[in-house]
């Protein structure tokens with residue numbers, strides 16, 4: 001694995017008592033990797049990530065894994081609201097929904113898969129704690145988005161997806177809310193917002209925020 005060091009000043013120390021046990025995937029939402037690297041290294045921007053992977057698979061290290069990079073912002077997962085302190089952040093170069101969202105190329109996904117495997121060999125990170133930014137900040141973020149190949153990553157043993165064959169199910173809003181909270185989603189965000197984030201990760205063919213039978217079946221499959 002070839003890593004190009006491109007240090008960012010945007011980090012601080014991980015607070016004592018926090019365990020590094022999450023991996024958060026992002027897209028940059030900028031037109032080019034050069035623009036992304038500039039922003040993620042700009043002290044005025046106050047944002048960063050541990051790694052950035054360009055569309056051709058070039059891998060950059062911006063922040064040392066022992067340090068707290070500033071990638072998640074205001075976020076929530078399973079009662080944790082300081083996601084930066086307990087996670088690693090990986091940015092994938094992609095213009096994002098604002099500038100021409102497009103599929104993540106094979107070379108980029110292959111580099112990501114190798115990097116994740118390497119990270120998982122060094123840190124105890126459970127499959128269900130490998131998440132998208134939109135999972136932990138559903139009211140603010142869409143990345144890495146519905147074109148991101150979570151299934152391909154899961155096939156490489158990275159992350160957790162329900163079986164493709166999860167059967168349809170019905171549940172009411174209260175049950176859906178309780179189940180989504182159990183999975184880790186922010187209980188303080190509106191249900192439609194959480195369902196949208198859930199679909200972006202687990203039911204990418206239709207992102208409408210509705211509690212249909214397929215979505216309910218997938219929620220049940222993740223909590224059952």
Ligand SMILES: [Zn+2]
Pocket residue numbers: 025026027071133141143
């Ligand atoms: Zn992000």
